[in-house]
Amino acid sequence: MSNILVIYEIREKNIKKVSFEATTAANLLARQLSGKVSALLLGSNLGSLTDKPGVYGAEKVYTIDNPALEKHSPDVFAHLISETAKEIGATHIIMGATAMGKDIMPRVAFRLNCPLVQDIIGLEVQNNKVSYQRPIIAGKLRSRVSLQSEIQLATIRPNIFQAQENKVSSEVVALAKDLPTPRVIVEETLATGGGKLDVTEAEIIVSGGRGMQGPDNWHLIENLAKTLGAATGASRAVVDSGWREHGEQVGQTGKTVSPNLYIACGISGAIQHQAGMASSKYIVAINKDPEAPIFKLADYGIVGDVKEVLPKLNEEVAKVRGE
Amino acid sequence: MNIAVCIKEVPDTETRPKIQDDGRSIQKDNIKWIVNPYDEYAIELGLQLTEKNGGEVTIISFGPKTIESTIRSALAMGAHKAIRIEGPKDVADPLVTARALATVLKDKGFDLILFGKQAIDDDNAQIPQMISEALEIPGASVVVKFEINGESAVAEREIEGGKEKLSFTLPAVISCQKGLNEPRYRSLKGIMMSKKVPIEEVNVELTGENLIIEELQMPPQKQPGRIVGEGPDAVPELVRLLKEEAKVI
Ligand SMILES: Cc1cc2nc3c(=O)[nH]c(=O)nc-3n(C[C@H](O)[C@H](O)[C@H](O)COP(=O)(O)OP(=O)(O)OC[C@H]3O[C@@H](n4cnc5c(N)ncnc54)[C@H](O)[C@@H]3O)c2cc1C
Ligand SMILES: Nc1ncnc2c1ncn2[C@@H]1O[C@H](COP(=O)(O)O)[C@@H](O)[C@H]1O
Numbered sequence: 388m389s390n391i392l393v394i395y396e397i398r399e400k401n402i403k404k405v406s407f408e409a410t411t412a413a414n415l416l417a418r419q420l421s422g423k424v425s426a427l428l429l430g431s432n433l434g435s436l437t438d439k440p441g442v443y444g445a446e447k448v449y450t451i452d453n454p455a456l457e458k459h460s461p462d463v464f465a466h467l468i469s470e471t472a473k474e475i476g477a478t479h480i481i482m483g484a485t486a487m488g489k490d491i492m493p494r495v496a497f498r499l500n501c502p503l504v505q506d507i508i509g510l511e512v513q514n515n516k517v518s519y520q521r522p523i524i525a526g527k528l529r530s531r532v533s534l535q536s537e538i539q540l541a542t543i544r545p546n547i548f549q550a551q552e553n554k555v556s557s558e559v560v561a562l563a564k565d566l567p568t569p570r571v572i573v574e575e576t577l578a579t580g581g582g583k584l585d586v587t588e589a590e591i592i593v594s595g596g597r598g599m600q601g602p603d604n605w606h607l608i609e610n611l612a613k614t615l616g617a618a619t620g621a622s623r624a625v626v627d628s629g630w631r632e633h634g635e636q637v638g639q640t641g642k643t644v645s646p647n648l649y650i651a652c653g654i655s656g657a658i659q660h661q662a663g664m665a666s667s668k669y670i671v672a673i674n675k676d677p678e679a680p681i682f683k684l685a686d687y688g689i690v691g692d693v694k695e696v697l698p699k700l701n702e703e704v705a706k707v708r709g710e
Numbered sequence: 711m712n713i714a715v716c717i718k719e720v721p722d723t724e725t726r727p728k729i730q731d732d733g734r735s736i737q738k739d740n741i742k743w744i745v746n747p748y749d750e751y752a753i754e755l756g757l758q759l760t761e762k763n764g765g766e767v768t769i770i771s772f773g774p775k776t777i778e779s780t781i782r783s784a785l786a787m788g789a790h791k792a793i794r795i796e797g798p799k800d801v802a803d804p805l806v807t808a809r810a811l812a813t814v815l816k817d818k819g820f821d822l823i824l825f826g827k828q829a830i831d832d833d834n835a836q837i838p839q840m841i842s843e844a845l846e847i848p849g850a851s852v853v854v855k856f857e858i859n860g861e862s863a864v865a866e867r868e869i870e871g872g873k874e875k876l877s878f879t880l881p882a883v884i885s886c887q888k889g890l891n892e893p894r895y896r897s898l899k900g901i902m903m904s905k906k907v908p909i910e911e912v913n914v915e916l917t918g919e920n921l922i923i924e925e926l927q928m929p930p931q932k933q934p935g936r937i938v939g940e941g942p943d944a945v946p947e948l949v950r951l952l953k954e955e956a957k958v959i
Contacts, residue, residue, distance in 0.1 A: 398870075461839070461849065486869035490851045493804070493839035502803050502921040505834055518924055524727050524831050528736070531925040532802070570848040571878045574864075578872040585871035591958070615959065633854070633889040634868065639723055639830060640747060640888045648958040659723050665929070669956045671948065672935070682935055686956065687948055691941040699942035703949040704959060 389422030392472055393445065394482040394491075397430045402439055404588070405483030407550035409543050410443035412510055413481050414553055417444075419512035422478065425449060427471055429464060431457040441557030443550060448559045449475065453566060458576070459487055460569035465494035467564055472499065474562075477538055479517075484542035485587070492542050501536035508547045508645075508666065525639045525662030545587060546645045547666075579634050584618040586637060591648045594620030594637055594664070598653020598674060598693055602630040607697040608652060614705050620644070620664075622654050638663035653693045656681025673697070711765035713756040714820040715789065716811055716841075717749040719773060719780035720831040729926045735800055736926065743777075745784045748826025750893035751886035753787050755856060756824050758891065763858075765821075766790040772797045772810050778909055785904035786896040792909045802832075803921035808840035813914045816845060825885040827852045838885035848878035854889040 391413040396403040406426075413424040425447040426440035431454045440448045451467055468491065472480055480495065482488040484506040496503035508529075509520030516533060519541055523530045534540075586592055593612040595605065605619075612619045621631040623638055637644055639662040649667035654660060656672070656679055664670070665684060672685035673696050682688045689696055721727065722742040730737050745753075756767040767789040771781050774797065781792050795814055801807050815823055823845075828835035835851070842849025850856075854873065855866035861880055866873045868887055938944045938951065952959045 461851075462842075465843070486852065486867070486874075489835050490839060490867075493836035494843045494849075496805065496836070497808065497840040497843040500805070502805055503836060504921065505836060521833075522929070523833055523926075524721070524725070524736075525723070525833065526929060527725075527727055528729070529927045529929050530923055531927070533922050533924055535920045535922065570842075570846075571850060571876050574875040574877050576869070576872055576874050577866070583871065587870055634871070636888075648952070648956070662723075665932075669952070669958050670935070671952070677937070682937065684932060685935040686933070687951055688935055688937045689939060689941070689944045689948060690937060691944070695942050696945060699945040700948070703945050707949055707953050707959065 389417065389420040389478040390476055391416050391422055391424050391479040391481065392475065392477040393424060393426045393440070394468055394480065394488070395426055395428045395440065396483055396485060396487050397428065397436065402436055403483060403485065404550065405485060405543070405545040407443045408545065408548040409481045409483055410440060410445055411551045412543050412548045413479070414444045415510055416479060416512065416517065420515060425475065427468065429456050429467055437559045442552055442554050444553035444555055446555055446557055448557050450559060450561050451564050452561065455566050458573040460571055460573055461490050461494060462570045463566055464491050465498060466567050468495050469498040470564060471562060472538060480538060480540045482542050484544050488542045492540055496540050499538055501538040501540060502534050503540035503542070504532055504534065505542050506544050507541050508544050522666065525659070526665050527662070544645060546590070579632055586618045586620045586635060586642050586644050589618030590646050591615045591617035592620045592637070592644060592646045593617050593650045593652065594622070594654060595625060595652045596622040596654030597624040599625070600653070604694060605630070607693065611650070611697055611701045611704065614701055614708060622660050651681050651685070652697060654681055655679050656684055711759055711763045711821045712819055713760060713765060713767045713822045713824060714770050714815060714818070715749065715752045715756045715767055715784070715824045716770045716837070717753070717781070717784050718746045718771065718826070718829045719743050719777040720746045720829055723747070723830065729928070733925055734923050743780050745780055746826050746829050748828060748830070748886055748888070749784070750787070751888065751890045752824035752826055752884070753784055753789060754891045754893040755884070755886060756822070757788050757894070759822070759858065768793060770795070770811065770814065772807055774799050781909055782904045783896070785907050786900040787894055788900050790907070792907055793912055794909050795912050795914060797916060801919065802923045803919040804834050804836040804840060806917055806919055808837050808844060809917055810914050811837065812841055812844035814912055815841065821880050823881070823883045825883065827885045827887045838883055842883040845883070847881050847883060849883035850876050850878065851885040852887045853884050854887050856884060856890065
């Protein structure tokens with residue numbers, strides 16, 4: 388009997404969407420391994436947040452509610468997660484492959500002495516054996532791995548497993564746990580770009596490259612992003628030129644994204660850029676060079692000048708959005 | 711300051727990897743090997759800190775004898791010492807690498823242990839956090855800004871939509887992200903010097919791997935895309951396709 392524990396991520400009093408996606412992935416495992424799904428919420432003043440995991444299929448909702456958990460301290464969270472996993476006899480631990488998840492889960496793995504597979508994009512169960520699929524070498528290859536351990540740990544890439552509602556009656560169990568002294572203090576969280584939607588969390592990304600010809604043309608990207616409810620991204624050439632912040636950079640040395648739609652504007656499509664966005668579900672390229680490598684990757688392309696195409700695109704999208 | 715920088719040898723970013731006949735590893739010939747690009751931010755940080763505060767930077771890498779030239783390439787940036795921990799090239803389980811590194815790092819009295827935020831071949835982003843746990847010292851990952859004031863330090867790490875400002879005391883583990891600094895070029899003098907630095911060899915007992923690579927595959931090939939048209943005139947058709955065919959807007 389397997390017991391799959393999903394670690395919920397709470398930021399600014401909200402549950403991150405990837406936590407529901409992780410619960411959906413956990414349901415998939417639970418069905419095939421005849422097990423059950425539990426959730427763990429760590430935070431302060433959790434309130435009605437504890438109702439949510441049940442909507443996605445978690446039968447037990449464990450909580451550790453403590454003012455000191457308002458901000459995440461990696462070692463404190465790792466301690467609480469590993470202690471809880473041992474206490475409830477978890478067989479699998481799943482968390483989102485976010486900044487927080489990727490930081491904490493290797494620590495949990497070390498504490499439990501069980502391996503972790505990071506940033507998975509697929510799961511498969513055969514004869515009770517789970518194999519995890521993940522991109523390696525910046526997405527140039529896929530690796531299928533299995534874990535030989537008492538507890539299996541995985542982080543899932545956001546936006547890959549579509550969260551599916553699967554309402555069950557869930558029981559909330561408050562755990563009393565002493566908190567260790569944190570080794571690292573989170574002093575504050577600084578929002579960049581005025582709290583805009585981050586590329587790793589967006590369903591649509593409008594991304595600009597050197598072909599945008601300067602920061603003065605970025606309103607073309609921003610306007611379209613606004614109409615689409617999208618995040619804005621950038622190539623490294625643009626970030627290195629100081630036109631945009633590094634937080635927006637997509638690619639091997641930037642962020643890895645998998646939105647439903649990625650619109651590449653004046654981006655050539657260098658292999659290091661592809662590394663960050665090739666797993667997008669649909670890719671649109673706008674580039675004046677018909678030979679640009681990005682067109683090999685794009686589902687739809689327009690050969691043309693971004694300064695002419697983008698305003699028109701914004702206008703037409705606004706029309707269909709308005710319908 | 712006594713600073714360790716852990717580096718990994720990885721294939722150059724331009725590499726188009728091929729899968730070996732065993733279906734579980736990549737072909738090693740014809741690969742240009744480099745210092746993992748994120749590790750160069752770590753080396754640069756180590757060099758800047760020792761230039762300011764005195765002390766030494768020790769490059770540490772776990773792998774076979776063949777990685778020596780990559781260790782020298784790291785030294786050529788200006789590091790002072792190097793240690794190679796003997797081990798195989800393809801270790802899939804990060805716990806094995808982390809334990810081997812921790813054994814060597816443990817009693818050396820390093821004030822700072824620096825890493826790249828992830829290796830660009832296995833893309834694990836695990837070793838630095840594991841070392842922080844193994845040595846039971848503070849660890850900050852994906853760091854884009856770092857400052858030391860005496861015994862304590864402040865770091866900013868990248869998170870979704872912003873940054874987190876952390877404070878902690880030394881010794882500590884830092885994993886470095888692009889944006890932290892600009893790694894220096896290797897000077898001719900640096901390259902000459904690096905040839906003279908002895909690389910200390912260490913053997914440690916390795917633990918068994920519990921993360922097993924079953925299979926490597928090429929990612930599914932995308933259908934060749936479609937050029938919808940030229941210039942703004944093609945836009946209405948593009949929008950129709952996005953709405954009716956792809957159903958993404
Ligand atoms: C170790 C390493 C890591 C890297 N990491 C990354 C990374 O994370 N992300 C990343 O993006 N890159 C990365 N790169 C850099 C990468 O190799 C490319 O240099 C970069 O992606 C190019 O950016 P670009 O497409 O904006 O610019 P360019 O390659 O200069 O392309 C500009 C494109 O715009 C088109 N264009 C010009 N004017 C117009 C116009 N008016 N209208 C329409 N189209 C126009 C041109 O035809 C061209 O295709 C990395 C490189 C290395 C070596
Ligand atoms: N074999 C190794 N030897 C030394 N350092 C390593 C090794 N593998 C990984 N590292 C370090 O750990 C960081 C993160 O690697 P990874 O967890 O594999 O993504 C790298 O950027 C290196 O700094």
